[in-house]
Amino acid sequence: MTIQPYWVSGFVDGEGTFYVGINKNITMKIGYQVLPEFRVVQHEKDVVVLHALKKFFNCGVVRVNHGDRMEYRVRSVKHLSQIIIPFFDKHPLITQKKFDYITFRKIVSLMKENKHLNEKGLQRILTLSRTMNRKNKFRTSTTI
């Protein structure tokens, strides 16, 4: 299965998620772990599409999401900043999901500069992450 770049941005506009988890982690010096994740979830009947995405981006993994749902996901900051983000900069999202993407990109950029390892940076990431994945909320570029 070969897929076109703009097919990927259209499919992700419908089915993808840009998510940043912030978890307590006592093994980290700052006490919190920042976990950015790009994810596409599908019913297992379409797992072949998730494998096609993995092949397309040449990074990430395909795993069980929940029950009969499978997911393609990328968590590595290196792969997110070197592969996923440049792709969506070049083949932009169109729906309101683009605002999640823009915030996600900011957070990954802060992580690349190790800002998540000090309190000020972590607080900024926390504030940014709270604006994400808010279903059914209208957003504009001034609200993020």
Place this chain on the structure above:
Amino acid sequence: MTIQPYWVSGFVDGEGTFYVGINKNITMKIGYQVLPEFRVVQHEKDVVVLHALKKFFNCGVVRVNHGDRMEYRVRSVKHLSQIIIPFFDKHPLITQKKFDYITFRKIVSLMKENKHLNEKGLQRILTLSRTMNRKNKFRTSTTI
């Protein structure tokens, strides 16, 4: 908002529906009306994307779907067969939704030949339509 053709097929692979309704209609000679519909439903926050699809295809309408959901839809057999179907033949779907699309295309083709106006043709359309939109069912080209 300008959209790329493959973005459209990717987005429709995630968010679109190819549906054929068959309703009793006593004003029709055969007693039934066949209603094919291509539809994309979004929360109202993304209504601008539905208008972009309408502009892209230069046919169809944007209407309320249900509650805070809006839809872009095309029902005209002429527009389906002259615009929508040629587009998805050229920019194919990849997910299992492609099997709905192939059945939908068959039904629209039968309608173009007025097969829905006689009992044999109507029965064939009914049988075809029953294989469509079956969530979470694996399908292959031999099952449709």
